[in-house]
Amino acid sequence: MSVPPAASRPTLEAVAARAGVSRATVSRVVNGGAGVRGPLAARVRAAVEELGYVPNQAARTLVTRRNGAIAVVVAEPQSRFFSDPFFAQQVRGISRELSAHDNQLVLLLTGGPADRERVGRFLTSGHVDGALIFSLHADDSLPVLARKAGVPTVIGGRPTWPDTDARRRTLYVDCDNRGGARDAVRHLLGLGRRRIAHIAGPLDQPASVDRLDGFRDVLPDTPAALVAEGDFTPEGGARAMEALLERVPDLDAVFAASDVMASGALRVLRTRGRRVPDDIAVIGFDDMVSVAEWTDPPLTTIRQDIEEMGRLMAQLLLRTLELQAGPDGTAAASPIITPTRLVVRASA
Amino acid sequence: MSVPPAASRPTLEAVAARAGVSRATVSRVVNGGAGVRGPLAARVRAAVEELGYVPNQAARTLVTRRNGAIAVVVAEPQSRFFSDPFFAQQVRGISRELSAHDNQLVLLLTGGPADRERVGRFLTSGHVDGALIFSLHADDSLPVLARKAGVPTVIGGRPTWPDTDARRRTLYVDCDNRGGARDAVRHLLGLGRRRIAHIAGPLDQPASVDRLDGFRDVLPDTPAALVAEGDFTPEGGARAMEALLERVPDLDAVFAASDVMASGALRVLRTRGRRVPDDIAVIGFDDMVSVAEWTDPPLTTIRQDIEEMGRLMAQLLLRTLELQAGPDGTAAASPIITPTRLVVRASA
DNA sequence: ATCTCTTCGGAGAGCGCTCTCACGGGTGGT
DNA sequence: ACCACCCGTGAGAGCGCTCTCCGAAGAGAT
Incomplete structure (x- = not known):
């Protein structure tokens, strides 16, 4: 029971014996070989090779307190x-x-x-x-x-x-969720849009809050009617878009807090016969390639480098x-x- | 350097001292408590609690040779x-x-x-x-x-x-790839189909080979023209379907080696105006819910319980x-x- | 009351490794 | 030639834990 059935793995001790040196020297070689003279190190490395020695991680961790x-x-x-x-x-x-x-x-x-x-x-x-x-x-x-x-x-x-x-x-x-949101809104302003709405993410998530804050940084006087809360799904985006259109029929731009929600919004706009970007400009957030590049029209968005x-x-x-x-x-x-x-x- | 900056985590020894017992006893309690009398065990557990003791995995692994x-x-x-x-x-x-x-x-x-x-x-x-x-x-x-x-x-x-x-x-x-494939083909035979084709997966993968073998078990005399190789993508399935229709225009059933390929095949059949299952019956493999249940028509398939x-x-x-x-x-x-x-x- | 059997708890030996320390032999300075 | 010094190597002490003994104590049998 105490002896493992398979041939036990070689230890530092075994390698040391084989190379005719001490445990300490083998350890040094295995860990980079600093402070061991060339030929000796070579002999140790040969022994390691022959025995197929691999350090026991548990033992190592026990003393170094590092795990890798x-x-x-x-x-x-x-x-x-x-x-x-x-x-x-x-x-x-x-x-x-x-x-x-x-x-x-x-x-x-x-x-x-x-x-x-x-x-x-x-x-x-x-x-x-x-x-x-x-x-x-x-x-x-x-x-x-x-x-x-x-x-x-x-x-x-x-x-x-x-x-x-x-x-x-x-x-x-x-x-920089907040800064990104500001850039998005400023871009819309730069296009001459004046009635800009926001589709926010669920406001129990900091990212949503920050993006909304960025929106408000640029447009502090936005009435509540121009902000709708979604849930980061296409359906949520669609629902929010519908609500916004209902409340403010003449809006001319929407900043959605995610590409996925923007895609839902685009669908609604298409159904309603609103042209994008001619009638209403839409901008997303994330730059999820699989979403933003494949919507119709392709989505202008705020890119964050997730990787x-x-x-x-x-x-x-x-x-x-x-x-x-x-x-x-x-x-x-x-x-x-x-x-x-x-x-x-x-x-x- | 040898002393960690943060307060060091408590060891077995510390718990033992606190509880006024030996290391061995604490170890026993921590590992299930067999062979330690009730009150003593309770005292040990209290000490463990107070000190917030958690066993050091490395040390444990070193001796048990088990890692968890x-x-x-x-x-x-x-x-x-x-x-x-x-x-x-x-x-x-x-x-x-x-x-x-x-x-x-x-x-x-x-x-x-x-x-x-x-x-x-x-x-x-x-x-x-x-x-x-x-x-x-x-x-x-x-x-x-x-x-x-x-x-x-x-x-x-x-x-x-x-x-x-x-x-x-x-x-x-x-x-049981082979058996599943046999069931699929037998089902098609049972429906009265007689010109049954197979869209195989890439034949460097054993699953594909086994499914093809199952197909051949039931229909050993199938001509090569009735078997096309796909690549487990919808496009591959579509291409294979086109090739099959070209080679054998009057086929009345297809067994695809995966639902995903079957979905590609269905698309081709719809484009060509072949009704499923009236003209051509289609059966897939995997029962990927997200695929099989959402095709048009919903896909008959061979279910494997992947989880x-x-x-x-x-x-x-x-x-x-x-x-x-x-x-x-x-x-x-x-x-x-x-x-x-x-x-x-x-x-x- | 004495002896044996059982159970509970402690002592101590490692598991395989790293790392400090001490030591021997070479080098350079004088 | 000697001493101081340094560099390369070995010896040995643990890291925190488990587990095998062993002795002490309590229970039961005679």
Whole structure:
């Protein structure tokens, strides 16, 4: 029972014996070989090769307190995770950055609250060096859990929590939602539009709030009738568009808080015989290629580089880990806001 | 440098001191509490609570040689992984089963061959207890790598390798592609169809081959003109359908090796004015809800329970691990073939 | 009341690795 | 030629945990 059935994997000790050196020397060679003379190092490497030695990660972690693995926690129902291209792109960016620094990506999908507890245990028990958390909803306890467990964490998107001290120490990466929204509205103004409406996202999500705020920055006197709340689905966008047309029949431009909602709005406008952009200019947000490029007409939108945001999240976390391990006078890293860019296509 | 900046996490030792018992006793309590008298156990649990003790996984792994984590390796470009509902369902099944046994799912996406090497190292270095590998293509080295590293592995789908001894010891979960195909064809025969064509998947994938074999089991004398190869895309299905109509204008039924290809075929038939199922009956494979239920007419198909297959993969792996740890007279587990079921809708 | 059997709890040996420290032999300066 | 110094190597102490002994104590049998 104590002896594993298969031939046990070779240890450092075995390699050392084979090469006729000490454990310490083999360790040095395996970890970069600094401070070991050429020929000796070569002999060690040969022994490693012959025995097919691979370091035991658990033993290594036990002493270094480093794992080489980063958790990506997605607190969304799996269906959402797999269907929304947003996650795909973000994960790709993260994956790329982590690989480049030889860190493994450990993806944790948490469905129900029971899962959440298990994920919490996983994080605290030292499986990973840090965590990247996507929690789009306000009440999520996971980031708090991670903080209490002392697991360095970077959040995807601005947290919704009140602006306490803890909040200010929280790292996150988000795009400049507010600035992007301002650019969108200014673009519409530049086209000579004067009755500009906004289709907002669900206002319990910070991104929606920020985009609405950006809209209001430029058009502070907009009456409430010109703002309708959608839910980031095409249907929600369509419903909002209908409501807006009803309330303000002569509007001449719409800024939707997402491309997907804009596509729903476009459908309604087409049905109603309003020409885009001639009668009504439409502008979206996200620049989801699969959406914005395929609408009719192709959608003018505010581009955010989602993959880059993923990359930055990973980078930020890795840098934090480095600082933590380094000298005590820790200059903390800070949140990152990525820029957005207006992409002009046919709809505005 | 050797002292972590944050307050160090409490160890077993600390809990033991607090509870006034030995390390061993605390360990026993933490691991189920067998053989510790009630009141003492309670005292220990209180100490654990007060100190917020969480076991150090690395230390635990070092001695138990168990990790509580299973890798899911997807050797596909990420775009495919995130867009194909097949993976989503399978991962959901896996996730469910692993969670139920308190194992963590570690998702590894391998894009290029460079990644592959890194994944190989990850597997061998003892980060995980076992691996579930999806490698749809014949030449993939990953399962071989895993075998050499001594990492217990279960493959998703029948392996393509030649039927060697090693192959026979390989565990996998697949659905009864051949039997399902037979059912499909028999159903068409039962409807009185006599000129039945087959749109096959890419024949470098075992699933495609098996489905074609099933087709041939029932109709051994089918001329080559009645079989066209597609590529599991709607366009491929459409092209294959066109070729078949050209070669055999009077065919009265088509069995497509996937719902997605069948949807392409349906489009072509509609364009050509062939009524389904009156003129030509169509039957698919997979029962992808998002496809089969939404075609016009709704698609008769062969259902495979993909989520269940994922669950079974996880189960098979966990059982293998158990056997490996258990008594030496190891009765090996064996591959699993899940049943398929004919789902009759309107198209046949 | 004595002896044996059972159960509970403690002591201690590692798991495989990293890292500090001490030491030997070479180099350069004088 | 000597001393100071440094660089390359080995010895050894843990990292935090599990698990196998063993002894102590309580229960039951005679």
